[in-house]
Amino acid sequence: MADLALDLADFITASPTPYHAVAEAVRRLTEAGFTEQPEAGEWSTEPGGRYLVRDGTLLAWWQPAGTRPGTPMRIFAAHTDSPTLKVKPRPDTGAAGWRQVAVEVYGGALWNSWLDRDLGLAGRLALYDGSTVLVNVARPLLRVPQLAIHLDRQVNQGLTLDPQQHLLPIWGLGAPSDGDLIEFLAAEADVDPDEVAAHDLVVHDLTPPARLGEEEELLAAPRLDNLASVHSGIGALLAAAERSPGVIPVFVGFDHEEIGSETATGAAGPLLESVLTRIAGGFDTRIASFALSRCLSVDVTHAAHPNYLGQYDPTHRSLPNGGPALKVNANQRYATDAPGAAAWARACRDAKAPSQYFVGKNTVPCGTTVGPIVATRLGIRTVDVGIPVLSMHSARELCGVQDPGLLTAAATAFMTDMT
Numbered sequence: 110m111a112d113l114a115l116d117l118a119d120f121i122t123a124s125p126t127p128y129h130a131v132a133e134a135v136r137r138l139t140e141a142g143f144t145e146q147p148e149a150g151e152w153s154t155e156p157g158g159r160y161l162v163r164d165g166t167l168l169a170w171w172q173p174a175g176t177r178p179g180t181p182m183r184i185f186a187a188h189t190d191s192p193t194l195k196v197k198p199r200p201d202t203g204a205a206g207w208r209q210v211a212v213e214v215y216g217g218a219l220w221n222s223w224l225d226r227d228l229g230l231a232g233r234l235a236l237y238d239g240s241t242v243l244v245n246v247a248r249p250l251l252r253v254p255q256l257a258i259h260l261d262r263q264v265n266q267g268l269t270l271d272p273q274q275h276l277l278p279i280w281g282l283g284a285p286s287d288g289d290l291i292e293f294l295a296a297e298a299d300v301d302p303d304e305v306a307a308h309d310l311v312v313h314d315l316t317p318p319a320r321l322g323e324e325e326e327l328l329a330a331p332r333l334d335n336l337a338s339v340h341s342g343i344g345a346l347l348a349a350a351e352r353s354p355g356v357i358p359v360f361v362g363f364d365h366e367e368i369g370s371e372t373a374t375g376a377a378g379p380l381l382e383s384v385l386t387r388i389a390g391g392f393d394t395r396i397a398s399f400a401l402s403r404c405l406s407v408d409v410t411h412a413a414h415p416n417y418l419g420q421y422d423p424t425h426r427s428l429p430n431g432g433p434a435l436k437v438n439a440n441q442r443y444a445t446d447a448p449g450a451a452a453w454a455r456a457c458r459d460a461k462a463p464s465q466y467f468v469g470k471n472t473v474p475c476g477t478t479v480g481p482i483v484a485t486r487l488g489i490r491t492v493d494v495g496i497p498v499l500s501m502h503s504a505r506e507l508c509g510v511q512d513p514g515l516l517t518a519a520a521t522a523f524m525t526d527m528t
């Protein structure tokens with residue numbers, strides 16, 4: 110089980126952005142014999158493993174031999190993006206002899222967690238010829254420096270950060286000059302800077318993932334939300350493919366969950382529906398398929414925090430290494446219902462994996478994820494689960510080393526469940 114956590118650490122390090130997470134997942138799928146299904150190409154119904162990429166979103170599925178149109182699907186849905194700082198189109202700025210990078214906040218980041226860290230920069234460069242190139246500066250390049258306490262003695266009464274004024278990283282000394290950053294990144298990516306027309310770039314923390322605790326039973330890492338789930342989903346799909354069940358296991362990792370999913374490649378967009386419709390054999394046969402299909406929506410959940418227990422329901426809180434938690438909300442901020450919960454319970458029993466609950470305290474509204482969106486768009490029964498983490502949306506989060514393996518085992522059982 111703990112070995113899987115170490116593999117998760119490698120996956121996270123290789124995946125500073127959704128585009129890199131998709132590339133790393135594709136590398137693993139290709140190694141296992143999966144082939145690309147181009148979105149605009151002829152549709153293949155041959156048995157075997159296939160994947161489809163659009164930007165930071167990845168779909169992958171296993172078509173078992175002998176499946177007919179209308180065969181039910183077992184879908185694992187997660188998201189590839191994480192809260193961070195995103196570079197603005199004209200990044201070169203600065204003041205008082207410092208060169209800085211203009212950024213805006215992406216998603217619901219804990220801003221303070223980005224302070225005083227060695228930061229890298231990664232993403233994609235879009236060229237005039239229509240192609241995109243991945244770039245990853247994985248060495249200390251940037252820092253968002255705190256103000257010394259001597260210059261603000263009140264800071265420990267409550268830190269206030271203005272995202273326009275206080276979150277701009279420095280990247281060296283000198284006068285800012287238009288085009289500097291892109292010129293530097295073009296050299297890193299080995300492309301002509303004059304051919305770079307646009308970019309999607311984010312900062313990422315460079316501290317390597319580490320095991321923590323006396324028994325090393327915890328894993329500290331960036332982007333556990335939600336690369337821990339993406340990693341388990343790819344592992345579960347590959348394990349399900351080996352069993353070649355009479356259902357079709359499907360993985361989807363959406364971009365843009367952290368900003369509400371309402372984008373062309375987000376969960377509220379048309380991509381999953383169009384791909385599932387084609388896997389199901391068309392509009393007529395998809396009705397039968399969708400009626401018998403199920404979706405496991407997987408996103409990290411809140412581990413009980415010992416210093417803030419008042420924020421939790423005392424009988425529905427979870428701990429690291431107790432297995433993934435089933436997420437329930439009466440107002441369907443999580444899509445779980447009783448038959449879905451039973452399917453999850455069956456999967457956990459088959460996999461001999463323990464499971465916990467997360468239900469929010471009645472006075473603390475809970476978050477949400479892709480599950481309710483997929484359920485609403487497609488009418489497919491969906492169940493929300495996730496491994497417990499501390500410090501969700503921090504630049505560095507914390508989970509148990511056993512849980513990624515337990516989640517992968519339970520998800521494999523869910524994705525091969527013929528019931």
Ligand code: ZN
Nearest residue numbers: 334335408409
């Ligand atoms: Zn998440």
